[in-house]
Amino acid sequence: xxxxRRTQLLLAxxxxxxxxxxxxxxxxxxxxxxxxxxxxxxxxxxxxxxPAFDEAPGFExxxxxxxxxxxxxxxxxxxxxxxxxxxxDDVPLWERHLRLLWGLGxxxxxxxxxxxxxxxxxxxxxxxxDAPLEVYADGLMSYGPTRSKLDxxxxxRVARLLHLDLVPGLEPLLLREFGVEPHVVPGEVFTKxxxxxxxxxxxxxxxxxxxAALLLGQYLSALDILSPEEEERLHVRMLRGAVxxxxxxxxxxxxxxxxxxxxxxLEEEAARLGAALTVLDAPVLAEVVYQRLRPALxxxxxxxxxxxxxxxxxxxxxxxxxxxxxxxxxxYQNSNRVPVTIVDALLPDLDDPVRPCGDPERLGGLxxxxxxxxxxxxxxxxxxxxxxxxAAHLDARTRRYFKRRRLTSLALxxxxxxxxxxxxxxxxxRTVARRARALRRRLVGRKTRKTVTxx
Numbered sequence: 437x438x439x440x441r442r443t444q445l446l447l448a449x450x451x452x453x454x455x456x457x458x459x460x461x462x463x464x465x466x467x468x469x470x471x472x473x474x475x476x477x478x479x480x481x482x483x484x485x486x487p488a489f490d491e492a493p494g495f496e497x498x499x500x501x502x503x504x505x506x507x508x509x510x511x512x513x514x515x516x517x518x519x520x521x522x523x524x525d526d527v528p529l530w531e532r533h534l535r536l537l538w539g540l541g542x543x544x545x546x547x548x549x550x551x552x553x554x555x556x557x558x559x560x561x562x563x564x565x566d567a568p569l570e571v572y573a574d575g576l577m578s579y580g581p582t583r584s585k586l587d588x589x590x591x592x593r594v595a596r597l598l599h600l601d602l603v604p605g606l607e608p609l610l611l612r613e614f615g616v617e618p619h620v621v622p623g624e625v626f627t628k629x630x631x632x633x634x635x636x637x638x639x640x641x642x643x644x645x646x647x648a649a650l651l652l653g654q655y656l657s658a659l660d661i662l663s664p665e666e667e668e669r670l671h672v673r674m675l676r677g678a679v680x681x682x683x684x685x686x687x688x689x690x691x692x693x694x695x696x697x698x699x700x701x702l703e704e705e706a707a708r709l710g711a712a713l714t715v716l717d718a719p720v721l722a723e724v725v726y727q728r729l730r731p732a733l734x735x736x737x738x739x740x741x742x743x744x745x746x747x748x749x750x751x752x753x754x755x756x757x758x759x760x761x762x763x764x765x766x767x768y769q770n771s772n773r774v775p776v777t778i779v780d781a782l783l784p785d786l787d788d789p790v791r792p793c794g795d796p797e798r799l800g801g802l803x804x805x806x807x808x809x810x811x812x813x814x815x816x817x818x819x820x821x822x823x824x825x826x827a828a829h830l831d832a833r834t835r836r837y838f839k840r841r842r843l844t845s846l847a848l849x850x851x852x853x854x855x856x857x858x859x860x861x862x863x864x865x866r867t868v869a870r871r872a873r874a875l876r877r878r879l880v881g882r883k884t885r886k887t888v889t890x891x
Contacts, residue, residue: 444469447549451489459626477508494633517556573599575740578608580774581811602743648685649678652736655691677786754786801825
């Protein structure tokens with residue numbers, strides 16, 4: 437009997453993700469396959485007006501690692517990749533269609549993908565229900581819990597989690613509920629791949645002073661975390677902080693989808709401060725800029741690029757605005773909470789560089805507590821670790837990572853001030869609380885009936 441050909445589908449939505457896949461391939465972490473097809477998903481809000489990452493400078497250096505490049509957007513057109521998923525009854529029909537369209541025939545299919553909890557990754561794994569899965573993580577979110585309860589028929593198909601060692605020694609919480617083993621993509625292999633991108637993108641970068649401070653924009657208003665005005669003020673705050681540290685040359689790398697007027701506002705502020713501002717609008721990774729410019733300081737809010745700068749390139753970094761983000765993120769389960777927490781806990785504050793950073797050895801306990809508070813149904817086994825951390829380390833500094841209401845709803849330490857900790861255990865207090873709730877319900881009922889009668 438002839439062995440079936442094995443084809444591996446590799447789904448990516450960013451150049452950073454494609455570089456991570458390339459590094460995993462170079463390190464021999466993605467197993468054996470007869471063919472590897474890169475599936476490009478353009479998840480921009482308006483993909484018709486935003487080029488996909490396979491059109492970015494340097495991608496041709498990565499293309500040689502794959503036997504073919506496919507477009508997920510073209511496959512499901514006119515639907516948006518983040519909004520479309522197949523109806524269960526249509527899955528067999530779709531699988532036959534894709535096998536014909538992509539030339540898979542009767543191939544044994546395996547899949548490597550990111551962000552398995554959401555589309556387009558979730559849609560793809562549903563379309564090939566028998567395919568073994570490998571998940572790769574290209575950012576700080578892998579250190580947080582799975583953002584929602586994943587169908588066991590999908591979660592149990594995941595063999596491994598491949599991740600960059602952005603925080604040395606820290607293990608990801610992602611997919612831990614399924615016992616998925618994390619494997620590190622070697623940093624030296626990853627930086628070698630990024631060096632290829634830097635060589636290819638050299639001509640696309642404008643001249644900028646070597647040793648300047650580099651500011652990274654993230655376009656947080658597109659995620660409804662900040663308003664556009666608040667994000668503009670955050671960028672101005674970054675600029676003022678960098679200049680306040682003595683940097684007269686500043687480079688701003690905006691998010692590719694950010695409005696051009698943000699750069700103009702920074703230019704006006706730089707002129708007022710007497711600083712020289714260079715705006716890098718080329719579609720290149722921040723890591724490419726690190727290699728070409730060797731900035732004296734990298735500033736961002738909670739970008740993964742802060743950790744790659746610090747861990748892989750040894751560059752000085754500073755965070756800005758994480759205090760606002762920790763307060764503003766809603767709901768508490770927001771998956772950005774873990775990246776914000778890591779950056780806030782580990783990296784120095786731009787506005788207060790003398791304040792000591794968090795203890796890296798305590799970061800695992802902090803993330804266990806935050807991870808349990810975010811997704812207690814997904815990781816119930818983290819409760820003892822969360823209770824230990826909160827009982828021992830909850831203070832004025834760490835209180836910012838938790839919401840009192842969230843601690844109360846989960847009956848965790850710190851829900852009420854220590855001097856009032858006896859109250860939840862007091863029978864008299866519980867009786868008064870029950871009577872107060874009953875009275876409130878009666879008052880609300882009377883008000884509702886009165887409104888109906890009046891109408």
